[in-house]
Amino acid sequence: xxxxxxxxxxxxxxxxxxxxxxxxxxxxxxxxxxxxxxxxxxxxxxxxxxxxxxxxxxxxxxxxxxxxxxxxxxxxxxxxxxxxxxxxxxxxxxxxxxxxxxxxxxxxxxxxxxxxxxxxxxxxxxxxxxxxxxxxxxxxxxxxxxxxxxxxxxxxxxxxxxxxxxxxxxxxxxxxxxxxxxxxxxxxxxxxxxxxxxxxxxxxxxxxxxxxxxxxxxxxxxxxxxxxxxxxxxxxxxxxxxxxxxxxxxxxxxxxxxxxxxxxxxxxxxxxxxxxxxxxxxxxxxxxxxxxxxxxxxxxxxxx
Amino acid sequence: xxxxxxxxxxxxxxxxxxxxxxxxxxxxxxxxxxxxxxxxxxxxxxxxxxxxxxxxxxxxxxxxxxxxxxxxxxxxxxxxxxxxxxxxxxxxxxxxxxxxxxxxxxxxxxxxxxxxxxxxxxxxxxxxxxxxxxxxxxxxxxxxxxxxxxxxxxxxxxxxxxxxxxxxxxxxxxxxxxxxxxxxxxxxxxxxxxxxxxxxxxxxxxxxxxxxxxxxxxxxxxxxxxxxxxxxxxxxxxxxxxxxxxxxxxxxxxxxxxxxxxxxxxxxxxxxxxxxxxxxxxxxxxxxxxxxxxxxxxxxxxxxxxxxxxxxxxxxxxxxxxxxxxxxxxxxxxxxxxxxx
Numbered sequence: 001x002x003x004x005x006x007x008x009x010x011x012x013x014x015x016x017x018x019x020x021x022x023x024x025x026x027x028x029x030x031x032x033x034x035x036x037x038x039x040x041x042x043x044x045x046x047x048x049x050x051x052x053x054x055x056x057x058x059x060x061x062x063x064x065x066x067x068x069x070x071x072x073x074x075x076x077x078x079x080x081x082x083x084x085x086x087x088x089x090x091x092x093x094x095x096x097x098x099x100x101x102x103x104x105x106x107x108x109x110x111x112x113x114x115x116x117x118x119x120x121x122x123x124x125x126x127x128x129x130x131x132x133x134x135x136x137x138x139x140x141x142x143x144x145x146x147x148x149x150x151x152x153x154x155x156x157x158x159x160x161x162x163x164x165x166x167x168x169x170x171x172x173x174x175x176x177x178x179x180x181x182x183x184x185x186x187x188x189x190x191x192x193x194x195x196x197x198x199x200x201x202x203x204x205x206x207x208x209x210x211x212x213x214x215x216x217x218x219x220x221x222x223x224x225x226x227x228x229x230x231x232x233x234x235x236x237x238x239x240x241x242x243x244x245x246x247x248x249x250x251x252x253x254x255x256x257x258x259x260x261x262x263x264x265x266x267x268x269x270x271x272x273x274x275x276x277x278x279x280x281x282x283x284x285x286x287x288x289x290x291x292x293x294x295x296x297x298x299x300x301x302x303x304x
Numbered sequence: 305x306x307x308x309x310x311x312x313x314x315x316x317x318x319x320x321x322x323x324x325x326x327x328x329x330x331x332x333x334x335x336x337x338x339x340x341x342x343x344x345x346x347x348x349x350x351x352x353x354x355x356x357x358x359x360x361x362x363x364x365x366x367x368x369x370x371x372x373x374x375x376x377x378x379x380x381x382x383x384x385x386x387x388x389x390x391x392x393x394x395x396x397x398x399x400x401x402x403x404x405x406x407x408x409x410x411x412x413x414x415x416x417x418x419x420x421x422x423x424x425x426x427x428x429x430x431x432x433x434x435x436x437x438x439x440x441x442x443x444x445x446x447x448x449x450x451x452x453x454x455x456x457x458x459x460x461x462x463x464x465x466x467x468x469x470x471x472x473x474x475x476x477x478x479x480x481x482x483x484x485x486x487x488x489x490x491x492x493x494x495x496x497x498x499x500x501x502x503x504x505x506x507x508x509x510x511x512x513x514x515x516x517x518x519x520x521x522x523x524x525x526x527x528x529x530x531x532x533x534x535x536x537x538x539x540x541x542x543x544x545x546x547x548x549x550x551x552x553x554x555x556x557x558x559x560x561x562x563x564x565x566x567x568x569x570x571x572x573x574x575x576x577x578x579x580x581x582x583x584x585x586x587x588x589x590x591x592x593x594x595x596x597x598x599x600x601x602x603x604x605x606x607x608x609x610x611x612x613x614x615x616x617x618x619x620x621x622x623x624x625x626x627x628x629x630x631x632x633x634x635x636x637x638x639x640x641x642x643x644x645x
Contacts, residue, residue: 030632032443037632038539058631062541196340198359198368198548198574205543206630213542213580225559226571227369256630258358258545260337 001127004102005051008074011100012047021072021098025060026050034110038063050074054108054127057136057255061208064092072098076107077147077158078138078250081283082208084156085246088286089209101147105129106139106163107251129165137173138249138264144284158284175268194236195229196259203253203263204239209246212239240266245274245290248283305457306481309488310495311464311471313352319487320347320397327432327483328394330364332357341396350397353466356442356622360403360551361396365427366410368548372558374569389426395483399435402445402620404459405452406551407433412614413554432479435460436471439506444623446512446636452620454506465499472499510621515640516607522644524608528600532643537599539631544576546625546635547602552618555582577602607639 008026015021028039028049036056039049052074059079064071064086075083080101087094105128112134118126128135145163148156178186204210223231240263247267254263275281278291289295311319323329324347331350333342339357341364344350371387411428414421438445438454447453457463461480465472472495473488475481519527547553557575562568575582577598584590592598610618626634 031626031634031637032632035632037634040538063539193337196338200543200545200548200576201579202541202543202545202628202630205541224561225573226561227573252630256543256545258549258628260358262337 001052001054007102008052008100009047009050012041012050012072012074013044015072015098015100016041016044016047020070022069023067024050024072024074024100025063025067026074026100027052027056027058027060029053030055034113052102054105055110057107057251058206059208059250059252061086062206062252064097064208070096070098072100074100075147076104076250077101077144078104078142078248078283079208080147080156081144081158081248082250084283084286085209085248091211099147103147103161103164104142104145105165106132106135106142106145107255108134109136128163132163132165133168133170136251136255136264137175137262137268138251138254140167140171140173141268142249144281155286156284173268174262174265178265179269190233191229193261194232197227197229197232197236197261198259199227199232200258202256202258203236203261206252206256207239207243208252209248210239210243212242236261236263236266240270243267244270245280245292246282247271248281306475306477308475308491308496309473309484310491311473311488313470315487316350316352316471317347319485320344320350322485322487323347323395323483326393328392329397330361330394331397341398352398352436354398356400356438356445356624356627358549358624358628360406360549360622360624361399362403362406362410362551364394364396364431365407365424366414366554366556368574370423370572372570372572374567377566377568387423389423391426391430393430393432395432395434397434397436399433399460400438400622401435401454401456401460401463402438402447402450402452402622403551404433404435405447405456406459406620406622408459409552409616409618409620410554412616432461432483433459434462434464434480434483436464436466437503437506438510439466439502441506441510442623442627444626444636445510445621446514446623447621448507448510449512449514450617450619450621453503454510455503465495465502467495467498467502472496474499512621512636513640514636515642518642518644519608524612527608527642527644528604530642530644533600533603534596536638537596539633540578540595540599541631542578542580542595542598543630544574544578545628545630546633547576547578548574549624549628551622551624552606552620557582577605603635603638 012024024041026039027036028051030037034055036053038058038060041047059082060073060075061079061083080099083097086092108128108131113131143160143162144158146159146161148158223234249267249271251264280291320329329344330341331344332339332354333349334351339354341361373384373386376383414424441454457476461477463474463476472491475484547555555575555577556572558570558572560570592601606618
């Protein structure tokens with residue numbers, strides 16, 4: 001990880017020096033040893049703040065639409081894929097973004113490390129090679145761990161890349177456990193999870209490819225605005241389903257949740273279904289189109 | 305303090321079981337994915353050792369979805385039924401001392417001279433708060449610097465000191481005295497000495513220099529207009545996580561729900577000033593149109609405007625806003641590093 005940090009800093013300096021970027025968005029140390037925070041770097045000397053750890057769970061692409069400058073962005077391969085999706089949907093101009101990416105070892109869940117008894121002082125240093133059993137669910141099943149070409153102006157080329165370290169035997173995710181349950185049990189499980197929701201919108205606001213922003217928490221769109229398990233479930237299901245064929249399983253939504261609602265256990269089955277039935281995985285290219293995207297030809301004379 | 309006592313840890317569940325006959329008991333419980341304050345039915349369910357739970361017991365006084373009144377319309381006539389005021393006495397066990405202080409700050413906002421939230425007031429009156437001191441403060445705990453502390457006694461009815469095999473118990477109010485039973489034994493001098501040391505050690509850790517003396521040299525308007533606020537909000541993604549996990553914040557909004565059969569209700573739900581629609585008037589005017597305005601408003605409400613009005617910070621330093629921020633914005637740093645230029 002230390003080596004990776006140097007590479008990221010060097011690349012950031014190069015982008016700023018050559019004028020290819022006006023600012024760099026990257027990760028810096030968070031307030032605790034097991035967290036990271038976004039940082040906006042405008043000056044060459046501030047590049048020293050940039051770092052990388054096993055706890056960089058945020059997807060920084062979420063900041064791109066509000067920035068009107070040339071940006072260099074530190075992105076995990078799954079984040080790069082969301083950037084591809086955003087460019088495809090005209091959220092950001094292609095030539096404004098420069099990617100600083102890396103071969104991702106996978107992000108670790110501090111909670112699981114704590115259960116294993118890994119002490120807080122060394123958390124900032126640990127990596128997935130030593131604790132593969134503490135990987136997040138979505139990182140366990142990730143096979144796109146290599147970044148594409150340096151930027152996403154041309155057609156990106158992602159390489160199928162499994163982790164370069166031995167994985168633990170038990171690779172099952174929460175989604176797998178839920179699949180084995182009956183419909184009633186699953187319903188009960190999700191009722192319990194969504195009863196806890198405090199409607200903070202952290203999940204929706206930390207997703208770069210979701211543009212609803214959580215406004216449907218208010219009265220419109222068929223919800224009453226009350227905070228009950230049913231209403232919360234409606235809202236979150238609309239969030240999850242609208243991301244079908246767009247979600248790259250970066251996990252930013254689940255790791256943002258203050259009350260630990262396992263949202264990716266909803267995203268993962270949809271992702272798998274799309275992959276296995278349609279052979280489509282989001283964010284890997286500009287030319288392939290999501291099977292859920294229906295483009296009907298405009299009637300003549302309209303839409304000009 | 306009225307008196308003190310000692311309660312052996314294995315006896316806590318018997319004591320709680322005794323209380324369950326008379327009171328509703330709410331305690332921290334590990335519900336599988338996080339530690340929550342939930343009503344318990346057996347004393348043994350209550351956790352005795354835990355960190356800072358993500359949500360404070362605030363929801364038991366100011367629920368995230370709170371019925372105000374229900375209506376029934378019949379042939380053009382509408383009857384309004386105010387929400388009932390529950391009367392059952394309850395005990396919340398395992399409150400962190402700074403969360404009890406937070407309730408005192410909520411009192412200042414919800415029980416004002418000419419505007420009393422009667423539901424909130426009733427809930428406060430029927431609740432006995434039993435605190436457990438945070439003898440191992442969380443890394444982000446800065447409660448001492450925010451005017452509270454890991455062993456703050458204000459607002460609590462009882463305070464427990466964790467001494468490995470037993471709890472040293474301070475009974476602080478008459479309400480607390482009422483729930484003492486024969487499971488408690490008299491405390492001795494070495495308990496008191498140990499408690500004093502424990503409190504001192506914990507308070508050393510729960511500090512962060514907020515550097516707020518400098519604020520006194522400037523007028524509120526000058527602070528409000530600092531260009532600094534246009535920089536620090538950048539990593540904010542406009543969710544409301546910090547507001548909703550905050551134990552002192554009481555922003556709310558009302559929604560009207562139409563139900564079948566001519567029934568309806570008005571419900572008060574939590575709101576956050578970070579959300580774009582916050583405080584937008586019916587004619588569409590938004591007093592805080594940009595994210596910078598909304599971010600600055602929340603921070604300054606806590607550390608400038610509320611103190612001007614009441615003399616205390618609208619913050620108890622629990623550190624939840626930092627811990628649960630999706631982008632890990634360090635509000636301590638933002639306050640400590642204000643640039644006055």
